[in-house]
Amino acid sequence: MQHLIxxxxxxxxxxxxxxxxxxxxxxxxxxxxxxxxxxxxxxRTFHEIGTEMIITKPGRRMFPHCKVNLSGLIPxxxxxxxxxxxxxxxxxxxxNKEKWEVAGKAEPQPPCRTYLHxxxxxxxxxxxxxxxxxxxxxLTNNTLDQHGHIILHSMxxxxxxxxxxxxxxxxSVRWSVFQTFTFPETSFTAVTAYQNTxxxxxxxxxxxxxxxxxxxxxxxxxxxxxxxxxxxxxVKLSEMNGKSEEDSPSDFCRSSFEGxxxxxxxxxxRKEADEIKEKRYSPWSAERREHSARNGSPPAAETRxxxxxxxxxxxxxxxxxxxxxxxxKSPSPSSSVGSSxxxxxxxxxxxxxxxxxxxxxxxxxxGTQEGAPSPCAPQHFPSTQDYPGVLNMTVAQASKPGVxxxxxxxxxxxxxxxxxxxxxxxxxxxxxxxLTADYTAQAVHPYPHGNVTEWSQYPLxxxxxx
DNA sequence: TCCACTCACACTTTTGAATAGG
DNA sequence: ACCTATTCAAAAGTGTGAGTGG
Numbered sequence: 001m002q003h004l005i006x007x008x009x010x011x012x013x014x015x016x017x018x019x020x021x022x023x024x025x026x027x028x029x030x031x032x033x034x035x036x037x038x039x040x041x042x043x044r045t046f047h048e049i050g051t052e053m054i055i056t057k058p059g060r061r062m063f064p065h066c067k068v069n070l071s072g073l074i075p076x077x078x079x080x081x082x083x084x085x086x087x088x089x090x091x092x093x094x095x096n097k098e099k100w101e102v103a104g105k106a107e108p109q110p111p112c113r114t115y116l117h118x119x120x121x122x123x124x125x126x127x128x129x130x131x132x133x134x135x136x137x138x139l140t141n142n143t144l145d146q147h148g149h150i151i152l153h154s155m156x157x158x159x160x161x162x163x164x165x166x167x168x169x170x171x172s173v174r175w176s177v178f179q180t181f182t183f184p185e186t187s188f189t190a191v192t193a194y195q196n197t198x199x200x201x202x203x204x205x206x207x208x209x210x211x212x213x214x215x216x217x218x219x220x221x222x223x224x225x226x227x228x229x230x231x232x233x234x235v236k237l238s239e240m241n242g243k244s245e246e247d248s249p250s251d252f253c254r255s256s257f258e259g260x261x262x263x264x265x266x267x268x269x270r271k272e273a274d275e276i277k278e279k280r281y282s283p284w285s286a287e288r289r290e291h292s293a294r295n296g297s298p299p300a301a302e303t304r305x306x307x308x309x310x311x312x313x314x315x316x317x318x319x320x321x322x323x324x325x326x327x328x329k330s331p332s333p334s335s336s337v338g339s340s341x342x343x344x345x346x347x348x349x350x351x352x353x354x355x356x357x358x359x360x361x362x363x364x365x366x367g368t369q370e371g372a373p374s375p376c377a378p379q380h381f382p383s384t385q386d387y388p389g390v391l392n393m394t395v396a397q398a399s400k401p402g403v404x405x406x407x408x409x410x411x412x413x414x415x416x417x418x419x420x421x422x423x424x425x426x427x428x429x430x431x432x433x434x435l436t437a438d439y440t441a442q443a444v445h446p447y448p449h450g451n452v453t454e455w456s457q458y459p460l461x462x463x464x465x466x
Numbered sequence: 467t468c469c470a471c472t473c474a475c476a477c478t479t480t481t482g483a484a485t486a487g488g
Numbered sequence: 489a490c491c492t493a494t495t496c497a498a499a500a501g502t503g504t505g506a507g508t509g510g
Contacts, residue, residue: 054503057472061501094469141471154470192471193503200503209502212477 051188059138073124088157095195159187
């Protein structure tokens with residue numbers, strides 16, 4: 001299995017850790033954590049065309065879903081894994097004549113939520129012994145969502161960020177080391193219905209749940225003739241031949257997607273012709289070129305460097321408190337996936353590495369606040385008092401009493417399989433009246449929801465209630 | 467008229483309870 | 489009594505395409 005690798009050096013962000021955290025922390029600062037993305041080829045295939053992820057009111061899983069491998073963790077130390085989605089840029093897009101076009105400014109960002117891997121916290125040995133799947137992460141366009149799904153805007157571009165936090169429990173996070181990883185090929189456009197038929201076909205070809213749509217004639221038959229007998233026979237026949245579509249190694253190539261018709265050889269050719277296809281299929285490459293020209297940034301072609309080499313992810317900005325960059329401010333999509341494409345492979349990658357939470361809202365760090373607005377810190381960086389407890393978290397794992405025993409809003413019940421932190425702003429998205437008083441009391445979010453520029457100004461967490 | 471969005475639908479895989487067998 | 493394997497039904501996850509509303 002081929003992996004894309006992100007590696008960053010550990011850096012401390014201690015602002016006064018409790019003795020327990022300190023004790024373990026020092027020892028853990030010495031290694032390097034490495035994260036690799038599983039199924040990078042699949043991700044690239046989608047990315048080359050312009051990945052789209054369906055978002056629905058009840059929530060929709062991602063496909064491909066985020067799956068990573070970790071190494072370099074301290075086996076006995078506990079870690080928490082998180083994922084959140086950050087906008088690629090400050091635009092809204094539309095699908096026009098087989099390509100994506102900018103359709104205006106982005107809408108005000110929805111409540112920022114973070115998906116907590118349900119195994120969290122778990123020892124490093126647990127995370128390293130097998131790949132870590134975020135299969136159950138769901139995306140929604142329902143800003144009033146009460147299931148803890150990650151809320152996105154349709155026709156906007158995002159990419160997932162993976163955070164590793166060394167912490168014994170969720171409440172040690174404040175004192176813990178954060179590391180953030182991103183993979184350029186995981187960026188996607190949130191949509192309510194697929195726009196690019198090539199993406200649809202790729203999804204159908206690779207997602208087992210969409211198997212029923214693989215046969216070109218199936219859908220029509222299914223619709224026109226509700227008697228499934230014939231189709232069943234066909235399926236059973238193929239199964240008897242031991243050639244289930246899923247098992248077929250050439251499944252990928254069965255796609256009716258014009259660029260991928262053919263056999264394995266075609267797949268190989270495709271890889272060799274990555275650059276050409278990037279230009280041909282990726283709407284973003286086109287956008288990037290366009291915007292690059294505008295911005296004078298280097299061409300998107302260098303994206304390939306990132307794909308073909310180990311990704312070196314520099315220390316997240318949280319380790320350089322209040323380091324400001326243009327994340328989310330860039331007027332160009334080239335600041336995104338393509339940002340990786342701007343400039344040299346590494347530096348561009350650095351520039352796009354999102355900031356993560358600054359686990360301390362210490363107003364004594366500040367100078368920074370008065371400079372350019374931080375993607376992590378609000379423009380008006382609130383004092384501690386300004387965070388009356390905006391932590392909105394649900395933890396399904398009732399087996400983690402240590403977690404549930406704290407001052408946490410968990411409206412989704414024990415059956416909720418996801419753990420979520422969200423710094424939603426009830427001022428803008430008022431919680432339904434059935435919400436606990438606890439929540440309504442806490443969730444007074446001071447952040448402005450003005451525009452995407454401000455998106456990354458959200459801290460990953462709100463710590464005031466920790 | 468266009469386009470983003472919602473919903474019911476048919477189909478699939480996944481999950482978990484019930485049952486059988488060792 | 490316990491464990492494992494199998495079976496089966498319900499639940500959940502898919503894209504489709506018609507319909508809706510701005």
